[in-house]
Amino acid sequence: MQSIKAAGVIGAGVIGSGWIARFILNGIDVFIYDPSKEAPKYVNKVIDNAERAYKNLLTSSLPKKGVLSFSSSISEVAKSSEIIIEAVPERLLIKQSAYAEIESSAVKSLIIASSTSGILPSDLQAEMQHPERLLVAHPFNPVYLLPLVEIVGGSKTSKDAIEKVTGIITSIGMFPLHIKKEIPAFIADRLLESVWREALWLVNDDIATTEEIDDAIRYGFGLRWAQMGLFETYRLAGGEAGMRHFISQFGPCLEWPWTHLMDVPEFTEELIDKVSNQSDQQSGQFSIDELMEKRDDNLVDFLKVLKDNLWGAGKTLKEFDDSLSESIIKSEFSELNLSGPLLTFSTKIPKEWADYNGHMTEARYLECFSEATTEMMSIVGADEKYIANIGSYFTVETHIRHLDEVQIGECVNAKTQVIYGENKKLHLFHWLYHDDGRLLATAEHMLIHVDLKTRSASMPNDLVISRTELIYDAHKKLPKPEGLSRAVGDKF
């Protein structure tokens, strides 16, 4: 995976700003050229939105933010960047003139990736001195959340440019889809345009309102497409006989006179009014900011669902998140420092852990402690494989003191002392700390080793016994934790 230190972005509208947020939050410095005075304000707002979304999306911490610099010319950007993202308006001449300015001051090897949603890369590169450096990298709004980037080379694009951009895009958590043959509008926008045209006809002919059309999508096939797309969904409709059965049966329907086919609805004032008014009626009760927030919340939660289910866009997210995780906890048993409590947990508090009091809810404290217990089990050798084959520890008793509050997005860590650890019994004491050093809570647990087939108490295996005893021998020399053996309501 190619990772870079500085990127240039020409044009900071919806798409350009989305790219900027992706780069900045991945620790990459960004040099921006946009003639609009409003650009810095808008860019910062998009970065804020992206940070808000990532707080909930990722379990790992992002690197230190990159530095944002607004440049006064395209040449300045070109001199400072390792790649240029071009996101200027969709006119061939405007784009070509930006490329000319880049080429006048950039090194020969600087790659230019155009965000065009439809113009052929061969046309974009036609007038360039070094056309091999130009390709299309077409992302989708909101760029900081949707993983898709269509990668399309022109007839003169070098293989090296495609490979380099593919690597960069992967390193910032996106999904590069390399389209091998040039075609106007590539793949996704051709599909979108088909639907858009048909939908406009439905509105134009008063068959349905914009809201009814949106409902027909999001209460139905939209839910299928977010995970499987078109062909895999239809494969299921074919049943055991699969796609061949489906296409033989359904194919002929294409001959039916369903859609408006070649007609394009004329863009009369009347049609523009109709669509705009219906859209106001449908969504006007929300501001654009409110809608964007809702959209991002839904997208984040969908992506997390897909990550949990190891499916589609969630796989891309998982790979990215895993690549960020520094695995600060995992270490070899022999390297453990047993002269104090062990670090057993760290996380950033996700949105859904909050309650009506506006802070992390009580059950999630126990979830943190439960994770710390799991890590302690793993340290002594009762890991996933052990649990699948030999046994596990069940918690039989728990005591928690809630000492301080913690808010969503904040980072916490846990340390663990073994109070007793012999035979079937494991007695643990955990401290949960805010990363700023405040003690948030303590927990005391009694665990019993259990055979998962008989579901009754059993002896751990020799490795687990010996490791537990090693830690217990070291930890019994430590002071007794403050708060140990308390009952609820004891005087302080």
Add this chain to the structure above:
Amino acid sequence: MQSIKAAGVIGAGVIGSGWIARFILNGIDVFIYDPSKEAPKYVNKVIDNAERAYKNLLTSSLPKKGVLSFSSSISEVAKSSEIIIEAVPERLLIKQSAYAEIESSAVKSLIIASSTSGILPSDLQAEMQHPERLLVAHPFNPVYLLPLVEIVGGSKTSKDAIEKVTGIITSIGMFPLHIKKEIPAFIADRLLESVWREALWLVNDDIATTEEIDDAIRYGFGLRWAQMGLFETYRLAGGEAGMRHFISQFGPCLEWPWTHLMDVPEFTEELIDKVSNQSDQQSGQFSIDELMEKRDDNLVDFLKVLKDNLWGAGKTLKEFDDSLSESIIKSEFSELNLSGPLLTFSTKIPKEWADYNGHMTEARYLECFSEATTEMMSIVGADEKYIANIGSYFTVETHIRHLDEVQIGECVNAKTQVIYGENKKLHLFHWLYHDDGRLLATAEHMLIHVDLKTRSASMPNDLVISRTELIYDAHKKLPKPEGLSRAVGDKF
């Protein structure tokens, strides 16, 4: 909302079986006619899939299952049912002959809802004796999960039929979308057909494979469409200026020669081979059953996300789930029986509450107890409104005994005794029971009343104080709960 006791389904393929699962699991008896010998096996498999999905989808319990009866003729079905769902093959004559057979034995008022995905209701009802009873109710696969049903009346359909079917559909958790003007293929399938045709061209011309097309959808706009559809998404692309700005800017793109427009790709053997082989390459590593399971898991989790975010299809789910919940807990304060512990919680254990030991994970025990505490707070008057305006109770100390395991899909309930309740302090003891009577766990909590602005201890208001004291006065006469005041590791 119209609810019925018996429905008839003619044709038990993918769509018919989906309807059957919806009805049966909503406690409605179903009479089925399907000439295929395989039908009962297939229907039961679809019901199994639906039950598996609902276990995770719903927090409330469904009513007792309806009874499934396979009939030997269409007339037999017609005599026993309050509504007929017709889901026979998509040929006008087959459908019309089914209607004739229904009409020969049914009462005049029996409504027939066709699942056709494209035939006009006016054509369907053309030869009927009582055409006013016929309408289209077009659902989407998997019918037991996707809420959308397109409702379309023909020129002779009665308003009463439309209203009745709308009510029935709502009562089984679906979203009826009434399309006011007849048009072949209605809304969703017109949009789908546009995309399908364009996608087939892309495969035919070797621009992209089936997998690349699916990826272009599910890594990008598919994620948008699952929540907002087309127009609301584009409204966001228009920024603060909204849809009017977007459509004025983007509209002209429609004139571009992007899509294949009127051409329909010819269904040669070569094209069928290409699509089928690419689909095998893409998805062949999964069986159809595995793909369906994955699809259902993703759909369930998407719907739950949308329910949590109160958005789109999730609103329909929430309304349905709420309508199922019998609110066994909520009661007026004056009607409470204070001579024993109070019922404060009940739920069915959802999938994501399981851990690597295959049972409900420890933190979710605390979540159950936390819900019981919230309900006790609400009983004494510290409800949502109180928390928003006056204060709340924070848990400062917790003791839990884990006594027995509970598996996902099982039902539990909690009872609560007030151990102490005066001034700022509230000391509670909860029992968590399996619905079969087993005691699963107990919890003891000390709570302190807090001012949410200063985040420090404060007095509750008079109502909360007086209600708490009333319960405390009654509960202090009860025996001390077994396990009260234990510290972790105390001898039993």
